[in-house]
Amino acid sequence: MNFTLIAARRVALACALVAAPMCAFTAERVIEPARTSAGAKPDAARTAKDRPMASTRTVAEAATATAASGVTPLTLERVFGDPPLQGRLTRQAEISPDGAWVSYLRPSATDSEQLELWAQPTAGGAPHRLVSASEVLGGRSQQLTEAERMALERKRITQGGITSYQWCGPDGRTLLFPLSGDLYLVRLTAEGPRAQRLAHDEQVPEQDPSCSPDGRQLAYVKGGNLWVQALDGSAARSLTQDATETRFWGLAEFIAAEELGRQRGYWWAPDGRRLLALQVDEAEVPVKTRAQIFADRTNMTQQRYPGAGERNARVTAWMLAVDAPAGTVPRPVALPLPAEAEYIARAGWFGDGAPWLQWLTRDQKRLALTEFEFESAPAPAPAPAPAPAPAPALVAAVAKGRIVIDERDPAWVDVHDDLQEIGGLTLSGRPALLWSSEASGRRQLVLVDRKTGRRQALTNEPEAVAHRVCSNGDTVVYAAARDRGRSRELFAIDLQGRSRALDGAADRQWRDARGDRECARLLVTRAAWAQPPRLLLQDVKAGAAPIDLPGDAPDPLLARIAPQPQVVEVTAADGRTALNALYFAPLDGQPGPHAVITLAYGGPGIATVNWNWHRDTALIAYWQRRGFGVFAVDTRGMQNRDRDFTRAHLNAFGVVDVQDLFAAVRQLPQRVAGVDPRRIGFFGWSYGGFLAVRAMLDADTPFAAGVAGAPPTDWTLYDTAYTERYLGLPDQGRAAAYRQANLVSRVDQLTRPLLLIHGTADDNVLFEHTLRLTEALQQQSKPFDMMIYPGKAHGITGRGPRLHLYRMIDAFFVRQLAP
The missing domain is CATH 2.140.10.30 (Dipeptidylpeptidase IV, N-terminal domain)
Structure with a gap:
């Protein structure tokens, strides 16, 4: 799950709003009457089936209405079209070991689903395409084994082509990348880039290659064993030879x-x-x-x-x-x-x-x-004669x-990647260690004596430190949260604890960075709401002007349709903890009150409401034009806040998150004008899918309809490390934390429209989760909608399938939330 995000990176249950080709089952819906609280008007409890559906408008009618109101029209076809509205965003950007180049993967100009390897000089100059998959494969189709596909799924890489690379050696002239089961080098020569194929065995792929520090040889995994190979043309040799079907090295x-x-x-x-x-x-x-x-x-x-x-x-x-x-x-x-x-x-x-x-x-x-x-x-002594003596x-x-x-x-x-030796500070005769800890109540950087383990605080940020970026002998660069976790900024601190924000700090933006080998220059990624990330080359020292690295410009349409968020101050179910939430008002030009689509993830390890670029930007803009308000909220337990906030999920899946979600949704009509509290829907994926199903299987739900993508429904089916971290051991499902989070046991409480979505080849949240829930709903004769995607995994890919998915979700919400 991810997801990723994902990230602290880990990223737990990735919040992917994706999909693929169709195989549909739609049940005829007969909705049971909703419960009516004392004193409530009968109309307030009417279900989606009771409400007339004749007033839903077609996409063409909605486009005509928005155009008449002076709002730029937008279609789902353009939202998921090619080229992307945000431009072809780069990934895995790095500074070369010698500092002369910035390299990155970039979607092809002819197909944004295919990645190519690019580089541009740090001293200035145009970017160069170094190599593409089609060039090196020479017309051969790209092949992936199941193990390689699963490895890409773990990294949340959904595109094809060149999906990873690395600089090989300290001179900044050689890059290594895997493709279609083989390994390739790209050498930067005076005549231009030259690609070289190192392996010729697509049936047994060379996996996870890595160059030695001096760049003279590389290691990789092949057939479950570790191999090394010199780059001078010498034959490869194996370091291990005991791999079996269930035992492997180096992966x-x-x-x-x-x-x-x-x-x-x-x-x-x-x-x-x-x-x-x-x-x-x-x-x-x-x-x-x-x-x-x-x-x-x-x-x-x-x-x-x-x-x-x-x-x-x-x-x-x-x-x-x-x-x-x-x-x-x-x-x-x-x-x-x-x-x-x-x-x-x-x-x-x-x-x-x-x-x-x-x-x-x-x-x-x-x-x-x-x-x-x-x-x-x-x-050991050699065997006695006459047996042959072993090799020395x-x-x-x-x-x-x-x-x-x-x-x-x-x-x-929480695990992290902040461990690093600090050469400028010696403790007990050895370089100090940089480490991060939440012992103070929020994540901060500390210095540790490697011999004694004694610690001393380095940072004292008012909000959580996100991670170390880089460090040299006497300076550490790090990223930290601001604005209640909604912004991220870059800072430099010396070993005496004197910190400063790096040049370019501003309100309502999201900055992160990678450093060069000396931590003197940074490759900064800067994004903001409705502003896709862009790359800048920036010195750590103050006062030096950053170099804006030219990239693929967004479609001008993006600036015209970008939704303007309204910050909504809502509190958690405890009545005191502030939650981060944004609202996007409908733009259909029609008088209210309006229906609302709620977006939330709700799970640990991820935050979705912040000032970073969001891939849902254009989708939100589309729904605004369809006459929906859009409400995004982060519940307690999510990322970028202090320790007490992020630990809210302890033994409480489907408890604190549901309580906060319900509380926030009920506060929305009090904070925002024109919201119809009877017509609020919910959409979530992965852990958000679990939250969507859980919200609909509740007699007290404030939602009129819900869409759940790839939902975990029985946590005994999910993997050890993620589930046990938050819920402990399951005791065969009898543990209280597992019983209360089991959705299959709650199916009798479904009274509102529910749409389930799942890929049949999901190796993260197994398809069995949805099958168990489906069987239980059918046993209770509960009507629901379902869409499955043949052969698709947890992160479902493809422009056509995604367009199909959102057409279906859009039609579902129009149908169920009609006035």
């Missing part, structure tokens, strides 16, 4: 990639002579069989998927020698962790060559950083671990 297991934000399974040592590698054994992970139902076939796919309370993969850490002398056999050295270490969340190397691991207990209330030292052990073995070593940092929280500890 992130499902839980790490989906829920912990760790996408890698091995890391180069600073000297390039060793690898820290993880071995994953999935033998005890339960097998889930997914029926990938396509229009013309059904593929039965088996997936090792650990549901809540079930066995996780067994992950162990090892040190592998890369530069073994000729005639020797490198022996993996185990990096032992305590038995309570259920998850390896992060891994890497300190500058002095010591490997480290960050690990979590299963309940995720403890996150520890362990570093390792080595003691030599004698090599490397001197073995025994690793001993020592806990450096021990972070604990009575609810859960």
Whole structure:
């Protein structure tokens, strides 16, 4: 789930509003009368079935009305058309190791679903397309194995073409990228970019490639084993040879990639002579069989998927020698962790060559950083004659671990990527460690003595620090929240705690950045409401003018249709906690009161109401022109706030979030004029889909209709790390937190129109969730609507399918929320 977002990155249950081709079931609706509270007028309780539907207007009529009112018309075809209204946005932008280039992936001018590799000089000059998939494949179609498709799903990459790349070596002249199961280099020469194919085996792909620090060789996973290959044309050689159907090296297991934000399974040592590698054994992970139902076939796919309370993969850490002398056999050295270490969340190397691991207990209330030292052990004696003597073995070593940092929280500890050595500060004879902690009540950066574990505060921001951007010897650059989490700004702080906002700070914007190797220049992403992100090259030091990196300009239509948000001050169900909410008034030129579509995610790890660019901008503008108000709200438990706010989901899925959602929706007509409280709908995806179903399965619901995309309906079916973090162990579903969050057991409370949407090949929120809910609704003879998407996963892709989805949702809301 994501999602992502996603992000702290992890991103939990990604909030994706996406879809794909159709396979529909629509039940004839016979709605039971809604309950009427004492003293309420009978009309106020009328259901969608009771209300006349003859007054709904066609899209053409709505467009005519908006044009007559002086409002620029907008169609769903343009919202989801190509080129995108926001322009072709870049992704994975980086500064080259030598600082001479800015590289990024950019959608093709002929098909925005295909990514190409581009770069432009930092000293000024036009961007250059380095390579595209069609050029290197030479007419061959792009092929992906199921494992590769699942890996892209974990990273929330929905486009094709060149989907990832990396700079190879310190000179800034070579880039590496995988494509269609093989590996390619792009060398920047005086004659232009030159592509080179490194592998020729599409049947067994080279996965997750990574260049050594000196850029002379690369490692990758092939057939479940780790391989290394020099870039001078030498043959590849394998470092491991014991992979099986359930055991593999160097790749992130499902839980790490989906829920912990760790996408890698091995890391180069600073000297390039060793690898820290993880071995994953999935033998005890339960097998889930997914029926990938396509229009013309059904593929039965088996997936090792650990549901809540079930066995996780067994992950162990090892040190592998890369530069073994000729005639020797490198022996993996185990990096032992305590038995309570259920998850390896992060891994890497300190500058002095010591490997480290960050690990979590299963309940995720403890996150520890362990570093390792080595003691030599004698090599085993060769076998006696006449048996042939083995090849000379490397001197073995025994690793001993020592806990450096021990972070604990009575609810859960969030993983992060803020660990870094600070060369400008020595504590107990070693560089200080940068770390982040919520022990103060909101996430802040601290400095840690690597030898003693003692901490000293570095930042004291009034709101939560989002993450470290980069650091050099005496300065740390970081991003932090402002405006109650609705804005994000960039700051620099010295080791004495003196901080300053970086040039360009402003109200109601969202800035983030990546730093170069010296943390002297930043690649800043700046966005604001209805303003797509743009890239700037900016010095960390104050006063230097930023360089605006030219990108694909938005369609001028975007500026004409961009919706103007109204900040709505609403409080949570506790009556005191402020929630972030925005309202977008209808623009159909008709007198009110109007129907409202509510958008919310509600789950942990994500925030949706802020001043960042939102991909739903054009959709909101479309619904305004259709005569709907749009209400967006973040409930307690969501991201970018203090610790007490973000821990609201502890043992409370479907409780605090539902209470806050209901409270906010009931306050809306008091805060905003022209809202019809009888005609408020709700739309959510993933955790938002769970919230949508839960909101409709409630006798006290304020919603007249709901749309739920890919909803988790029984949390015992969802994965271990995400679910247990918030709800604990399920006790086979008998635990109170699981019982109250189970939607299947609430189906008797459905009295309003509900539309369910799911992709049949979803490997995140398995299609079984919707099937169980569907069966329960049918057993209760409860009418509902349903749309399934054959062969589509959790993040469903394709312009045609997305257009189909929103046409369907639009028609559903027009039909059910008609006056």
